[in-house]
Amino acid sequence: MTIEIFDTKSGRKAPLVPLEAGHVRMYVCGITAYDYCHIGHARSALVFDMMVRYLRHRGYRVTYIRNFTDIDDKIINRAREQQTTPEELAERFIRMFHEDMERLGVAAPTLEPKATEHLPQIITLITQLIERGMAYQSGQDVFFRVDRFKDYGALSGRNLEEMQAGARIAINEAKENPLDFALWKGSKPGEPTWESPWGPGRPGWHIECSAMSREYLGDTFDIHGGGKDLVFPHHENEIAQSCGATGAAFANLWVHHGFVTIKDEKMSKSLGNFLTIRDVLARYEAETLRLFIFSTQYRNPVDFSEEAMAAAETGLRRLYACLAEIALLPETAGTDKPGLATQSEQKKIKGLAEQFQEAMDNDFNTAQALGLLFEAVKTMNRIRQALPRKPAASDLTLLRQGAESLRGLATILGLLGENPLCYTQRKQTDFLKEHGLDAATIEGLIEQRNAARVAKNWQQADALRDRLQKLGIEIQDSAGFTTWKVRM
RNA sequence: GGCGGCGUAGCCAAGUGGCUAAGGCAGCGGUCUGCAAAACCGUUAUUCACCGGUUCAACUCCGGUCGCCGCCUCCA
Structure with missing residues (x-):
């Protein structure tokens, strides 16, 4: 059984065949550190965390790189507003991000490289692009020459002519083509600056990911991921830069997750309809948020609402309650009579792991996987409910094994990590205190x-x-x- | 305008050529209870936006219509 993953570039599911057998190399675009993260960022982190956990569960070694963009226009502007330096601002919000991730129970990636710590690699890459005629210097800036890269638009399904026709970008005299994008930006007074062959300046947004993925994963690697909004232009540009410079293939699979919406609209700063991770965690447990996020397949939008969160909370309680009840069952059997679990019930419980794997192998279908977990809960509750005062050994064993299986599988989704009896106890204490x-x-x-x-x-x-x-x-x-x- | 996605019960959400259209939340009836609660059982889509077509067979494939959303500008 192979894992199938939906690849944005081909528009279909493709089997995961790592370049190196048993070792998956994955690069994910992380945040630009200039503000608190909202729950869209949480979804991103949660989704990739789940993928990594699942791949590891399936026996793969996973090298997972998630970068920080710690230099860009937004950071510079925000730092100016707050009368601080871009360095301080970025560092502060990286720290906030780490706090959020810890509260969400998101495991740390293998590495979290920062753009500002990879200037030599960035400069090398730009130099190679210029040497190959894929980039040109114009004034203090360096631009990527989009029409020299024949596959430009392949990821996002567009072509240069269409884009030029519908371009909303203001004509920039410095560019040969309005769609050319900056690899290097000459610095203005007061901005962070690095020395380069093109004068003092700083890297453009896209080049850092090309440089860092190459540094840690090589020219070609297995999976590149991010939010759907990164498909164009960010990932399209990354492909152009990386393939343009190395001549090699870049990422084999492109994975993009859907947005978190509110009232069916994308959460965004400009609409003002965003909730920070902190906002949400002040009201709900991290685990509730996880269950909510994973109740929709990662490519589809997921609409945040109080009702949806309340439903997730009830669902989570149901899962814990099932485990708690089984934990309270007597240790030893009261009779040596045959158990009451039917063949099909036994089959359902014993086949849980296999079915779960089938769902997850199919493009990480957590919604379906969770459905299976709930189905198992239903079956186990039914058996438990019917248990006589002196239960049979076979039933007790079945329920304990089922509970163990349920817990183990849920752990892959970062759920049910707490002792079920403590969970209830803690919820209670919190409520009373409140x-x-x-x-x-x-x-x-x-x-x-x-x-x-x-x-x-x-x-x-x-x-x-x-x-x-x-x-x-x-x-x-x-x-x-x-x-x-x-x-x- | 160009490109892409979505439309499945009251709400959320899987399924995607043929087996009873998963599961969750909410509701209703029942078991239990002095009455409740929890849990369990039963029940809630003869039907998958609409209209055509392909097929022995379509929610699933194809074409069209309507509605919603996203990207094309920074964005997870």
């Missing part, structure tokens, strides 16, 4: 209610329950005792 309640008060009220119940004073008992409910406490009567939990 609402200024404590367990003693609640238990006091429950005792009063139980006293009323013993006296069969149902009216008073119900009044007490209503009171608890208003505090956000749900109670559950079992034979002989009452448990309570917070309403989440």
Whole structure:
């Protein structure tokens, strides 16, 4: 079984065949560090984190590079606004990014190179492009000569003529062709500057990724990824630069994820409809966000809303509850009678891992994979619910193995990492703290209610329950005792 | 205007030539309970935006129509 991945360039799914057997080399475009990250960035990080985890689970060694753009116009402008240096600003937001990633439980990539730390490689690449006639100096700037690269437009499915006809870019006298793009920008006073054969200046936006992917992954590597909005011009330009300079193939597979939308519109700074990762994590757990993100296949847009997050939260609780209930099952069997799980139920639980793999092998279909997990939960709940007081060994084993399998698979998606019993406990404690309640008060009220119940004073008992409910406490009567939990 | 994507139950979301159209959320009926809650069981699309075509067979392929979104300018 091979893993199939949708490749933007060919427009279809292609089997993943790493250049080096068993070793996947992947480059992903990271953030430009000039502001707090929004949940679109979170989706990107989460999606690639999931891919890396899954590839490793499938036995691949993965070299995963995700860069930082730490020099560009936005950084310079923002630094000026904040009366700081571009270096300080970029560093600060890289730090914020790392904090966000840690809270999201996103594992660190193999390397996180920064543009400003790769000037020699960038300069080498530009020099090679000039030598090969693919780039030219104009004043203090260096531009890529777009019409010298015959495949220009192949990734994004356009051609030069169309683009020239519909160009919205202002004519720049310094360029031979309006679509030519900057590899090197001569510096203006007060801007960060590096020495180069073309005078003092700084790299253009696209060249850093060509230089850094080459540095760490070689001229040709397996997967290049990013958000859909990077297809053009960023990735198109990267291909032009890299192939133009090396003459070799660049990335074999191009992977692009869809956007996070709000009311079906792309989240963006200009529309002002974005939520930072911090905004969201102040309201929801990281794990809830993960479940929400993975409930849609990565290429499709995912619409953020309170309702969707609430649904994700309920779903997550359902998964944890299943594990918690199984963890509380008796250690030893009470009977040596045959179990009650049917053949098909057994098959469903035992075949979970295989089905999960099938879904994930198909272009990382996390939505389908999660569906399978929930289906297994349903099956296990059904068996558990029907268990007699003295359950059979085969049923207990099946449920424990099923739970273990469920947990293991969910871990690949970064879910269900917490002890299920602790999860509930923690949610409870958080809630109480937030609402200024404590367990003693609640238990006091429950005792009063139980006293009323013993006296069969149902009216008073119900009044007490209503009171608890208003505090956000749900109670559950079992034979002989009452448990309570917070309403989440 | 050019290019690309999407339209599946109340909402979200898989499936993508033939097996009962996954799963989640919400709703309803039931089991349980003094009543509840949780959990479970059952139920909610004879139908996949619409219209044609190909095929023994289409939600799935092809053509058209409508609607929504994205890229073409910095963007995950």
